[in-house]
Amino acid sequence: MAGRPLIGVSTYLETGARWGVWELEAALLPAGYPRLVQRAGGLAAMLPPDTPEHAAAAVARLDGLVIAGGPDVEPVRYGAEPDPRTGPPSRARDAWELALIEAALAARLPLLGICRGMQLLNVALGGTLVQHLDGHAEVVGVFGTHPVKPVPGTLYAAAVPEETSVPSYHHQCVDRLGAGLVPSAYAADGTVEALELPTADGWVLGLQWHPEMGEDPRVMRALVEAAS
Numbered sequence: 228m229a230g231r232p233l234i235g236v237s238t239y240l241e242t243g244a245r246w247g248v249w250e251l252e253a254a255l256l257p258a259g260y261p262r263l264v265q266r267a268g269g270l271a272a273m274l275p276p277d278t279p280e281h282a283a284a285a286v287a288r289l290d291g292l293v294i295a296g297g298p299d300v301e302p303v304r305y306g307a308e309p310d311p312r313t314g315p316p317s318r319a320r321d322a323w324e325l326a327l328i329e330a331a332l333a334a335r336l337p338l339l340g341i342c343r344g345m346q347l348l349n350v351a352l353g354g355t356l357v358q359h360l361d362g363h364a365e366v367v368g369v370f371g372t373h374p375v376k377p378v379p380g381t382l383y384a385a386a387v388p389e390e391t392s393v394p395s396y397h398h399q400c401v402d403r404l405g406a407g408l409v410p411s412a413y414a415a416d417g418t419v420e421a422l423e424l425p426t427a428d429g430w431v432l433g434l435q436w437h438p439e440m441g442e443d444p445r446v447m448r449a450l451v452e453a454a455s
Contacts, residue, residue, distance in 0.1 A: 232290035232454035234269040236260050237324050237344070239297055240276045259439030260295055260341075267447035269454065276319045279326035286330040291337040291454030294324050294344030296437060299399060302358060305350045310358035312398070325351050337430040337453040339446070342397050345422065345433025352405025352424070360400050360418065370394045370440050375420040381411035382432050383421045386449040393420075394440035401435075 236256060244253035254275035261271035274285060286292065301316035302309045304325070324344070328351045331338045340348040346356055372392045377384035401419050404410070411432070412421035424431035430453035438446055 230455075231268060231270045232451055233272055233288070234264045234291040234293060234451065234454060235272045235274045235285065235289040235327075236264065236293040237295050237320075237327060238273050238275045239295075240320065256295065257439065259437075260293065263439045263444060263447045264293070264451070267444045267451045269447075269451040274327070276323040279322050282323065282326035283330040283333075286327060286334055286336055289336060291450050292327060292331045292339070293450070294328060294338070294340045294347055296342035296344065296397075298343065299358075300343065300346050300350055300356060302356075305355045307355065307358070312359040321347070332424075332429075332431065335426070335429045337450050338432070339450045340433035341439070342435060342437055345435055346399060346401065348424075348431070348433045349401045349405045349408060349422065352408055354405030354408065355402040357400050357402045360398055370396045370437060373414055375412045375414055375436065377412045377421075378410055381409070381421075382423045382425075382430065382449070383411035383434075383446070386445045387443070391443065393434075393436040393438070393443075395436040397435060 238254045238256040241255050242252045243250055244255060256273050264271040298317045299314040301318060301321055302313060304321060324347055328348055373395055374390055374392050376390045377387060407424050408422045409425060410419045411423045414420050420435045422433050
C-alpha cells in the first residue's frame with residue numbers, strides 16, 4: 228500500500244456524556260471501531276452527525292466509509308408504524324447516515340455497514356426491517372456470540388470463507404431486501420446476517436454483527452484494501 232487509506236466512521240451524538248469533571252453533549256464512537264480500522268491498515272476519521280447536504284463533500288474526502296452500529300432506525304423511514312419494542316428515534320443521525328450512504332453509493336466509495344449500518348443500507352435501497360427479533364440479544368448490554376455461514380461467491384465469503392462465531396447484539400434484522408442487495412451470510416435460524424450490493428467496480432457490504440468487538444480483522448481489511 229502506498230499510503231493508509233482514510234476510512235470515515237459515523238458516530239453517536241449523546242447528551243450527558245461524562246469524563247473527568249465534565250458532563251456534556253459529545254460525539255462518541257466506541258473505541259473498537261477506530262482500533263479495527265487501524266489494525267486493518269487504515270486511518271480512522273470520526274464523522275459526527277451533520278446536515279445531510281454536507282454528506283457528499285464529506286464522502287469526497289474519504290477513501291472508505293463505515294456506518295457504525297447504534298439505535299433503531301425510525302420505522303417511518305421504511306413505511307412502518309413503530310412496534311412498542313422499537314427504541315426512540317435518532318432522527319438527525321438517521322438523516323445524516325442515510326445521506327452518507329447515498330453519497331457513497333453514488334461515488335462508488337467502498338462502504339461497510341455494521342449492525343444498524345447494515346439495516347440503514349437496506350432501508351436506503353428501499354428495503355424494510357423486522358422491528359423485533361428474539362434470541363439475538365440475550366442479555367441487555369452484553370454482546371453474545373453465534374455462528375454465521377457465508378454464501379459462496381460473495382464479497383463476504385471472499386474475505387471469510389468459513390463458518391465463524393461472531394460477536395452480536397441486535398433485536399432487529401432485515402425483512403424485505405432493498406433493490407439490488409443479496410444475502411451473503413446467514414445465522415442458523417435463517418436470519419440474514421450479511422448482505423451486499425454486487426457491482427462491477429464497487430465494494431458494498433453490511434454485517435449484522437459487531438466485528439469491532441471481536442478479534443477477526445478480515446472484513447475490515449477487505450474494506451481497507453478496496454479503499455486503497
